Structures are given as C-alpha cells and as structure tokens.
Amino acid sequence: MLRMDNSNFIDYIKVFCRSGNGGRGSSHFLRTKFTSKGGPDGGNGGRGAHIIVKGNKHMWTLLPLRYHKNILAENGTNGGENNRTGRDGKDIIIEVPLGTIATREDSGESIEILHHDEEKILLKGGRGGLGNSNFATPTNQAPTYAQPGETGEETIVNFELKVLADVGLVGFPNAGKSTLLSVVTAAKPKIADYAFTTINPQLGIVKYRDNKSFCIADLPGIIEGAAEGRGMGHRFLRHIERNAVLLFLIPADSNDHSKEFEILKNELEAYNPEMMDKKFIIAVSKSDLLDEELTEAIHKELPADIPHVFISSVTGKGITELKDLLWASLNP
Ligand SMILES: Nc1nc2c(ncn2[C@@H]2O[C@H](COP(=O)(O)OP(=O)(O)OP(=O)(O)O)[C@@H](O)[C@H]2O)c(=O)[nH]1
Ligand SMILES: [Mg+2]
Incomplete structure (x- = not known):
C-alpha cells in the first residue's frame, strides 16, 4: 500500500x-x-x-x-x-x-x-x-x-x-475526492464533512483488471482564486502539472455543476495554461443523492465535449465505469 x-x-x-x-x-x-x-x-x-x-x-x-x-x-x-x-x-x-x-x-x-x-x-x-x-x-x-x-x-x-501520478483529482473542498480515493485504492485518507480536510497530496494505486494499475493523486480542494493564493493556494497546483488525466469531481448537490467545472478549469489555466492540454474527465460525485430527473438535467448541463460519469463512493455506482474511462484515457 x-x-x-x-x-x-x-x-x-x-x-x-x-x-x-x-x-x-x-x-x-x-x-x-x-x-x-x-x-x-x-x-x-x-x-x-x-x-x-x-x-x-x-x-x-x-x-x-x-x-x-x-x-x-x-x-x-x-x-x-x-x-x-x-x-x-x-x-x-x-x-x-x-x-x-x-x-x-x-x-x-x-x-x-x-x-x-x-x-x-x-x-x-x-x-x-x-x-x-x-x-x-x-x-x-x-x-x-x-x-x-x-x-x-x-x-x-x-x-x-511534483508528485507523479497518472490521474489528479480536482475539485472544490468537500467534493468527495478523498472518499473516492479510499474506495478505488487501498489508501486511507482523512475524510470529513468540512472544507480542506486534505491538506497534503496523497497517492493511491488503482488495481485495474488483469494486473494493470494506475496511480491517482488526491489533492487539497481548489477554490476560486487559488491561482492567486487563496485557500490552500497554488502551492498544491504544481502537483497537478504532471498528471496525464485530470478527474474533476463535481458533487451532485452543487448549485451549478457547469459553473463549478468552469471555475476549477479557470484556476488551473490561470496557474499554468499548459494544463489545458491534459485530458479532462468529469465525475459527478455523491450521485446517490440524485433521482433520474436531476441526473438527466445535469447530464444536459455539462459540457458535451468532456466525458462524464455519475458516481457514488457510498453505493459504488459508476465506479467501474469510471475506472474503465480513466484507463482508456491513460492508454488511448
Ligand atoms: N452521499 C454521499 N456523500 C459522500 C460521497 N462521497 C463523499 N461524501 C461525503 O462528503 C464529505 C466530504 O468528503 P471528502 O472525501 O472528505 O471530500 P474532499 O473532496 O476530499 O474534501 P477536502 O479534502 O476538504 O477538499 C464527507 O462527509 C463524505 O462522507 C458519496 O458518494 N455520497
Ligand atoms: Mg480530501
């Protein structure tokens, strides 16, 4: 581990x-x-x-x-x-x-x-x-x-x-990043119902099919203004620079899913425009909180050019699909 x-x-x-x-x-x-x-x-x-x-x-x-x-x-x-x-x-x-x-x-x-x-x-x-x-x-x-x-x-x-991980988890505080890491890897990060629970990057290895594996980095939450030093600031953005794939976690109970994604993306771009060359995947986390109607509404709202998947670390919904998607993006 x-x-x-x-x-x-x-x-x-x-x-x-x-x-x-x-x-x-x-x-x-x-x-x-x-x-x-x-x-x-x-x-x-x-x-x-x-x-x-x-x-x-x-x-x-x-x-x-x-x-x-x-x-x-x-x-x-x-x-x-x-x-x-x-x-x-x-x-x-x-x-x-x-x-x-x-x-x-x-x-x-x-x-x-x-x-x-x-x-x-x-x-x-x-x-x-x-x-x-x-x-x-x-x-x-x-x-x-x-x-x-x-x-x-x-x-x-x-x-x-600059941590070398294949996939970096990007999201606001409380999005469920650490919970996801604890579900897909053997890592035991601290999880809690308040902002900035994670203060240091943590790595985990996802065991994929047929002895294949890849490395995920759980990172401190990003907020608007992070590139200028707000919140945990840019100190941790450097760990995202090396990831081939960025997994954006947008919680199901967000007020505006596409706006949240835009804010995160803008912070990364402000920090380093080269981050925009990476592959993006969106996971709507905590989707156990959603019914079908809401799921459909969010599905329509999210940018069409970026693959997205609805997941729940609590029920396990979408986790296999997410791993498949990550593996396919890492090994095109
Ligand atoms: N209902 C539900 N709650 C979840 C799920 N995943 C995480 N949570 C809850 O969301 C809260 C935040 O989870 P964390 O994993 O600590 O969130 P984080 O993104 O790592 O937060 P920071 O480290 O502060 O940036 C916790 O209370 C979790 O129990 C999920 O799939 N469903
Ligand atoms: Mg965390």
Whole structure:
C-alpha cells in the first residue's frame, strides 16, 4: 500500500550544497641513494566528491532533506611522491522521490528525476591537479610546476517535488475526492464533512483488471482564486502539472455543476495554461443523492465535449465505469 504520512509531507526545501575540491598535484622528484635529483614523480590530486541526486520510487517526501541543511562533499586528497595519485572524495548521493526537480540558485539550471535509480550529478567535484611528472618535456626534464586542484562548486539548491501520478483529482473542498480515493485504492485518507480536510497530496494505486494499475493523486480542494493564493493556494497546483488525466469531481448537490467545472478549469489555466492540454474527465460525485430527473438535467448541463460519469463512493455506482474511462484515457 502506498501512503504518504501527511505530517511528514515536504514538497519544497532549500539546501546549501558544496561539492569537494580537487586535490593538489604533487611537485616531487625521485630520490635514491645515488641520485640527489632524479626525475619528477609528483602524482595527481584526487577528484573532489560530486553531489549526485538519485531517484527512489519508495520515497514520497523530501522530508529526509530537512535534516541536512548543509550538504558538504569531501575534497580529493593531494597527489604524492612516486606518482601516487590522491584519493577521490566519496560522492554524496541524495535520494529523492520520483518527480523531484533540483534547481541551482547560482545558475538557475535544473535537473529532474523521473525514474527509479536514475542518477544525475547536481554539483561536480573539482578535478584533481596534475602532478609535476606530467610536465616533463625534452627541454625541461625537471619541472617544479604542479597544478592546484580545481575548486568544487557551491550554491543553494531548491528541491521541489511534483508528485507523479497518472490521474489528479480536482475539485472544490468537500467534493468527495478523498472518499473516492479510499474506495478505488487501498489508501486511507482523512475524510470529513468540512472544507480542506486534505491538506497534503496523497497517492493511491488503482488495481485495474488483469494486473494493470494506475496511480491517482488526491489533492487539497481548489477554490476560486487559488491561482492567486487563496485557500490552500497554488502551492498544491504544481502537483497537478504532471498528471496525464485530470478527474474533476463535481458533487451532485452543487448549485451549478457547469459553473463549478468552469471555475476549477479557470484556476488551473490561470496557474499554468499548459494544463489545458491534459485530458479532462468529469465525475459527478455523491450521485446517490440524485433521482433520474436531476441526473438527466445535469447530464444536459455539462459540457458535451468532456466525458462524464455519475458516481457514488457510498453505493459504488459508476465506479467501474469510471475506472474503465480513466484507463482508456491513460492508454488511448
Ligand atoms: N452521499 C454521499 N456523500 C459522500 C460521497 N462521497 C463523499 N461524501 C461525503 O462528503 C464529505 C466530504 O468528503 P471528502 O472525501 O472528505 O471530500 P474532499 O473532496 O476530499 O474534501 P477536502 O479534502 O476538504 O477538499 C464527507 O462527509 C463524505 O462522507 C458519496 O458518494 N455520497
Ligand atoms: Mg480530501
């Protein structure tokens, strides 16, 4: 079962990072019993440690990063005599949930982790300097010059998690989103008869026929003005950006079903116009509250170009049809 512990859900965090400096190249000359000054034999410095980001499909939060406000990687050690190369710094691997974007504050560059075990270098360790043995030429057989190691990089890094789910649940507070999640997946979200019960995204896996499955994200309710920060605000809208399909939940007892859908759609568009390229499905939730006449009226009122289905998480009505519809939209 996939569950996110609400209290530990962290989807944005800043961390100061520094990769390791390269070790200095050595300037040294071979000494034996018989030669006071033999050839140059200074070895190269070791590489400074990289800071690497790695995807872990079992993680759902950036919380572990909270305990590492500074991530400082090891320096390479200096080169030595007898062409001894310095030791490389030990790379630091930061494990993150899939869907994490790490952005460097200095350059604005971002890397994104989408796959399990995927690794990307966030900050490069400095190269080790070359020892003086590299600089011997026919005309200068005793160079004293050895390179210093390259310094590592340092910057603040912003880690941001955009939950990767196939389907995102979009709706006003109290629309029945969490209840639906609890019915179609093994997740046990908090359900209650007041607005903003859900304050953190929660994921669940829908087991579909023949061992097929897909992932649904239950998100905090959206209200008019969310894109400007009202209600739970835009903080959670970013989790919708990655969903291929958006399932709009409009409760049967809404005063104006099509208007409610328009408001939700406008908020998403105001936040990011690209959201309009996703596939939309409307589910009229709590339809156990409807008789046939009302059902027919709502059916006529809803936009004709968007598929809709009447569901009830209480009676199970329309749930199979909904799963079929979602699967078909995800796998056209
Ligand atoms: N009659 C009926 N009530 C339902 C149904 N689904 C949910 N409810 C009720 O609607 C209320 C809100 O349900 P939630 O699942 O918490 O709603 P939500 O959309 O997650 O709400 P927020 O997290 O606040 O955004 C609860 O009292 C549920 O019992 C349904 O199919 N039929
Ligand atoms: Mg909820």
